[in-house]
Amino acid sequence: MPASATDTSHLNPTPVRDQSTNLPDKQPPRDERPKPSRTKLAYEIFMLIIISVDLFLISLDAILMSGFMNQMAAWLTAGDALSWYQNTLHEPLRTAGGFFTLFLIFELTVRWAIAIQQKTYYRWFFFPFVHWYEVLGCFPQLRALRLFRAVIIGRRLYQLGYQVLPEAWINRIKFYIDMILEELSDRVILTAIDNFRQQLTNPEAHKSFIESTIARNRDEIEAVLLSLLRAELVPKLQELTTSSGGGSILASEMGSAIEEGLANTPELRRYLRMIPIAGNLIESQLQYVGHNIGENVVYALNKRLLDPKHLDALMVAIANGVAQIDTDDSALDSLVSSIIEDGLIEFEAQVKVQQWKHQDMLHL
16 A cells, blocks of 8 residues: 555654753752662761761870860879770770771772773862862871761762751751851951941041042932932922912912002002092002912912923932032031941941841740
8 A cells, every 4th residue: 555645754764852852951859869779878878987987086086185184084083094095095096097097098099990980070180179178088187077078978868868867966057057157257247347437437538438439329319319309399399380289378478468568558559549539449459459460470480480391400400410419528428427337337236136046046
């Protein structure tokens, strides 16, 4: 039977690759990560035990051979037991420590050879630089660096889901690490604040600081001032153009002033009284008209002077003028100094708050 014209699968034997394979691989969750083989896991646990025993013996020997322990033994009347250890067990423990060191050197060499064979790193000599703490820990004087490897192995086992230490111990260790880092960082920040405050006491440095700060931010200062003027001042001024706003008070005062001025003009009153019968009526009407003229003049002036286009140009000019402030002004210098000092005091008070105490009270 002839193949169908639409059947072209035989022309493209290579399967179409899913476009999703071009996307970068995402890090799988910890529960979905492939776990190491039992052999590797057992080796990690074995090395953790070996290093832990070695560090325990090193610490025990260092403590029992110290002068402080001699004083404590004399105080506790245990000098004979301490002397027995120093004369009998000290040398065997040192010998055992030497065997531990030889074993770690051999183990490190074997792992380096395996890394070279498997091309784990880009160059064969990268291994000692990556595992520098293990290389240095092989020296007797730097045996304390073996603790790094024990911590790294424990962390790796913890990430794989194995409980190396009780959760309460881990939380307490994290708490003390955070406490130490917080105290160190606080001391550094407080020292930096004191140095900055001392530099500001220098008049030349203080003046230079103000000049450079204002010079760099003149455009931003002008923009902020213009925004505030448009938001706060312009609506208040535009109310003067309406009879229901603040303009009615100004218009009424202007009308009353003109009315009072007409009433206090003796020449006008004398001429009006020369007109029989209608003089008093004309005088009262003239004062009323003057009052209305004053109000209308105020409304007309406000409407023309406070036109949105003219008013916005006025706000721009005011903001630009304020932004070009003279930095040699003593009042400005005092204001900036006060603001900076208040900011430093508040920041210093915040830094002095010991967050780890709150965490301890919350039993975190």
